[in-house]
Amino acid sequence: MLKFDHVTKQFGELAAIDDVTFEVKPGIITAVIGPNGAGKSTLVNMAAGSYGVTSGRILVGDTELQKLPKYRIAHAGLSRTYQNIRLFDGMSVVKNLEVALVPPRVGSLIANTFGLSGRAAAEERRARCHAVLERLGLAAYAERQAGSLAYGQQKLVELARAIVAEPRVLLLDEPAAGLNHGETEQLKQHILALRAPDLAMVLIEHDMKLIMSISDTIVVMNRGRVLAQGTASEIRTNTEVQEAYLGQPGAIKDIEAAARGRRNRVRIREGEGLTWHQP
Amino acid sequence: DILIGTAGPTTNAEALFGTTWQNGMELAVRQANAAGGVQGQKLVLVRDDDGGDPKQGTLIAQKHCDNAGMLAVVANFNSGVTIPSSDIYNRCGMPQVTNASNPKVTKAGYKNLFRPIANDLSQGAAPAEYALTKLGAKKAAIVHDKQAFGQGVAEVFRTNFTKGGGTVTSFSGIAQTDVDFSALLSTIRAEQPDVVYFGGVMPAVGLFVKQARELGIKATFFAADSAFSPDFIAGAGPASEGAVVSFQAPPYDSSPALKKFAADYKAAFGEEPGPYSAYGFVEASIIIEAMKKAPAPLTRAGIVSEIAKSDFDGIVGHVSFTPEGELQKPFLFLYGVKDGKFDLVK
Amino acid sequence: MENPARRASTPPVAATRKLWPGALAMLAVPVLLLIVGPHLPAYPLRILDMILLYAILGLGLNIIVGYAGLLDLGYVAFYAIGAYSWALLASGQFDIHLPFALVLLTGASLAGFAGILLGIPVLRLRGDYLAIVTLGFGEIIRVLMNNLDGVTNGPQGIARIDEAHLFGWTLSTPDDFLYLLVGMLVVVFLFVWRIQASALGTALSAVREDQDAARGCGINTTRVKLVAFAFSAFIGGACGVVFAAMQRFVSPESFTFWESLVIVLVIVVGGLGNPFGALLGATLLILLPELLRAYADYRLLFYGMALVIIILARPRGLIARQFGPSWLMRRLGGGKC
Amino acid sequence: MKVLHGISLEVLPGEVVCIIGPNGAGKTTLLRTISGLNRATRGSIRFKGEEVAGLKPYQMVRRGLGHCPEGRRVFQLSIEENLITGYVPGRGKSFAELRDQVYALFPILGERRHQSAGRLSGGQQQMVAIGRALMGSPELLLLDEPSLGLAPIIIHQIFEIVLKLAESGVSIILVEQNIDLSFEVADFVYALEHGSLQCSGPAAKMAADPRIKDIYLPGLDGQDSH
Amino acid sequence: MGALILQQTINALTVGSIYALIALGYTMVYGVLRLINFAHSELFTAGAFIGLALAGALGVAGHPTGGLLVGFITFVIIGLAGVSVEIVAYRPLRGTSRLAPMLSALGMAVVIQNAVMLIGGRRPLIYPSFLPSGVIDVFGAIITYKQITIFLVAVILMVALELFVNRTNLGVRIRAVAENAETASLVGINPNMAISLIFFIGPGLGAVAGILYSSFYGVATFTMGFVIGMKAFTAAILGGIGSIPGAVLGGFLLGFIETFATAWMPVLTGGLIGTEYRDIFAFSVLVLILLFRPAGLLGEHVSEETIVYKSDF
């Protein structure tokens, strides 16, 4: 569905993306992982039209996205979430979602505003937004100002905004960053529930547990190139990937050992037990 | 009390003109009160700031109209404000004496509107004649500030100068707020005109003349009324020497009446009179004189018909009006700057 | 498997709120104005007219500044275009004497068109760059009016403009204009209210909050801004026509940069993005200098101080963005929405 | 809006304290209150024996506090300039010394020292933010979700740094979602919910408590990612 | 012809220097607070008036060396005034919205202008020149020492400020505050100190510009700030907001556009378009330049992904 075809992105000297080719198929979840600065967000930004493409093509079906202005890319059925949240802070949560449902043509926009059908259309938009909020468990926040929500809730609102227009391609840039285990678990359920035969999903994440448990295929990027592609287990055991990204399996053990060693030496507040401040 | 209203610019770039103009009226009112007032009542001058803004001018006009005790106004200072405000004053029959010099001001034919000063037609014509005949000038460069007044007189000058056989080498507009004329002056210098006419007000006039001399332009400079002020000579310094300025009033030291006025003014306000102070005084006097003659009880209509019949010697000259409300015999004087002082040349 | 994102939508959670009592309460304002207004002496009445005129201008500018978040420092240009339309099409200048209703429409449309013409090249500029270009546009229009002597009569302005007649009714006294302005206010108010509540309003808010994200959501920001500019300019133009009909004289002096600033002040002091804010802001900003007349020389000094104090006291404006019938009902109804 | 309710918490010298809690629990608000960005409505904050409630953040920093805020907040200056902003003179080490330490920790930053930090990838920006906080040679370091958006390999590195800093006597308050590792590294844990303290205790005991496991560590006993 | 072009170039450089001097103050403040400091132009006027009063009190009117002293004292006085204005009228508004402080600044501009009018009077004041006098004749064009001095001052101040902002640690900290005062505070910078410093330097520079300006033209009026301020601000935008060399470049460019438009527009259009169209021409060039360089001549064009501020106002 979404295809990167020999895509290159140059920032001055730096080739942030260097001749990348891969395809994202509908109906499955494609994860993109890689070290910081590998170029994952750049890929998303190019697909969504935030960055121009230095060379190569990005296709959804037959449509060449790199030729379209950004808003047309959205109309072509691609939507995304941002690594650094970009909600419309001063607007209510529903309004945030409604933005994605604004009629694409200015003519219909004006007709909608002053015509008779406007009210019905507005009601319908609202209904769709509420339905999505309901599904993501955000219904209670519908009228809250988006900017006043806690980080995790904002991330969910962004997800809601991205799906309300029923996209064909959904790009999620680190949706779980900043979420705790429980929330990540919820998010995982939401993402799994979104899986549909006509929806191509790209998931960028650093949360390996999530990635490994949810993705159907994984693309590993490094220094602007595709380092490897495969299933979770293939990736997990790929030594190149370990070296560049996951770290040696032993690394965690080392930290744990160092921490234990220190704790044994320092022994701060050893004697205290657990205190429950609330029943 | 009998109220006389006035409105003029007292806070914007023309604030100096407006304020000293109103001070002139104030002086006339004070002197009338000292002499016993009118019909046993005291006169009060209600001063307002119209900011040179037509919109404010109309609001003030309405305010003055609504005030039943207000029997006459001296308003406004600027033509652009007088035109819309005269419409309102006309509706409430308010006697209106204006200082606005644009010829259009009296075109509406309002019977309650009077202009006791020369309009721009004479102000532009006299210098042109003087340049052609007395100075024998052939080429003139004309500059104006793109304001109603400045452009108006400049155009009159142009018409008269060409009609008299002279050539106009250039006719350029500047912005009223400009301070740097070097670019334009460099061009004018290349045209080598005999005279340069500047239609505009202070402080631009002063800067213009000064910068022209610095660039080595030798032509004789002509400027319109607002340059008739010590500020012009001080501002332009030695560069002002030889410049010719037109003004509707004789110099403050030219007659005993004006000398007395200048002294009284200084005593009352602690500063030298401004260029339009004598006019403010005359304009207020016209109203006061009319009030004195009008039958009791005083009404606006009564005062209007008395002003129309005005026939007396004001401190700047004889006052009597045509049916259009213009001065019967508009007076205009040309002054040359000589040894740092204004000297009547005509 | 069915795409769950396309599941049939459930009915909206929020039931249609009972807004009309609140709306009715607000309708009281124009009705009151119409009843009380004509009994006022002419001077306050004329001030009231000015307040209404600036309120309408504020409503118009609010579309750009308050809703779309674009600072327009040259709004006076549209106002000037409207004013000169009436001055040129209904005066001795060219001896054309068109009816008021027609010119109202023409002038407003011309202004709207100018808005589009300006908008097309400049709307991709951001923030202060846009502000300075609009400022430049305002100055360009004013200088043009001042220079095209053959058309606009230059700095001399156009005097003795026709008296306006609307459907057989002569507009000349301040109370004639009161009726006209109240009528216009209601229409324009409903117009902007509708914009605010519609998809267009949502799109504009999104542009205000974050243009890039808005584009990402499929909003053609340039077009939407253009529409906002056009509407806003249209209203400004209509106000200009009325202003010229009221003054029966126009000259470039009435359309300076300061005038643009005053209109921006009206909406910022009143409350950005709220139509009631424009009303309150206009009341304050027109009334204040008149009230301060008594202080003569100190008038503007106090005016400046008052501005600073008001802004310091209510930096987000006197009226909150959210204020409206539903907000009012919520407050009156004890917090339950 | 009242976000925190009567929280009492203590950090000892050289201790690593971890604060956990669901989104919106008030963890960030708590850190912001400590560093003076938010003012405590009531109560007292003592730092090195001195009452500091009401001090401005920069005053806190000059007394030895470092705060690496949520969401990175790097300046759109070059990397090196970002480090300059974080340097607090008169706290012992020279600028060059501290800067080289940071570059040693994150070599990529050294390589790009003159590049604008605004153009770094998310994770690289996080490194800048941490480095900048270290430039003040803090005695108490507040880290608000430092591992956010970092590759696993870098997260390991961050936790190693935390350990190293603690070894050298710096006290650390760590707000983390990555609970598995945090519980290993921390000495003491505070659990926050809805703005109030729910539970506190030594990390080891916390990790062992079934109730805590239920709430905060679902699936910890499941598969490890490696 | 050659002499004329040379003369006009000199004229342009002089006018440009004056715009640049004022633009520097705008840019300093703007760069830090993203605030259009409408009061700047009025502090510029106030500076000229205070300078005049000081010169009278010290009896040094017209002496270049006395001028240095007067300039220094005026810098400090107006600098402190600027700091107070910031504390009173802008600081309480920090973090509210962008328009509020801007309009508060507008209010302050009205206050200062009227205060100057009430204290200094409505009369244009004749200004003694503190600049050295004398002329050089270069190929038929006249250059005055005054022009040279003004040009040099503009360039020197630009270089000094640029070095200060980019090469000193204090400058870096100020830029950090400019971007985000809260975060700056978190890394140990006292934002208020940094902002006060800016409001000392910016208006102080404005005051010096006021003295130079009035010395150059020989007159000071209480209304002189508004228009020149607007032009200087335009110059600052043209050069790229917050960019110090940009402000100077913008100032010079505006000077050139105005001068050459005045000089040659009537000639080129055969008198069809006269000098009165100068401002239109200037603004049109501004629009054109911004269309091709939407962030000004030297402004850095940040990509949307890295933009700090989500909304414009």
Ligand SMILES: Nc1ncnc2c1ncn2[C@@H]1O[C@H](COP(=O)(O)OP(=O)(O)OP(=O)(O)O)[C@@H](O)[C@H]1O
């Ligand atoms: N606007 C830009 N200008 C210059 N360089 C950029 C820009 N945006 C990104 N880069 C560079 O491109 C590279 C890829 O960045 P990108 O944001 O795509 O990384 P990423 O894979 O998303 O990393 P992370 O996991 O940390 O978010 C980085 O080295 C970054 O510094």
Ligand SMILES: Nc1ncnc2c1ncn2[C@@H]1O[C@H](COP(=O)(O)OP(=O)(O)OP(=O)(O)O)[C@@H](O)[C@H]1O
């Ligand atoms: N400026 C604010 N205005 C209103 N509410 C706020 C503000 N800042 C925080 N809150 C509220 O305070 C609560 C606590 O927020 P805080 O950011 O401290 O949570 P957190 O524990 O750090 O969450 P996260 O894990 O998402 O970062 C949230 O419900 C949030 O909505």
Ligand SMILES: CC(C)C[C@H](N)C(=O)O
């Ligand atoms: C400044 C003055 C000469 C004004 C002039 N009286 C006018 O009609 O506008």
Ligand SMILES: [Mg+2]
């Ligand atoms: Mg990324």
Ligand SMILES: [Mg+2]
């Ligand atoms: Mg947080």
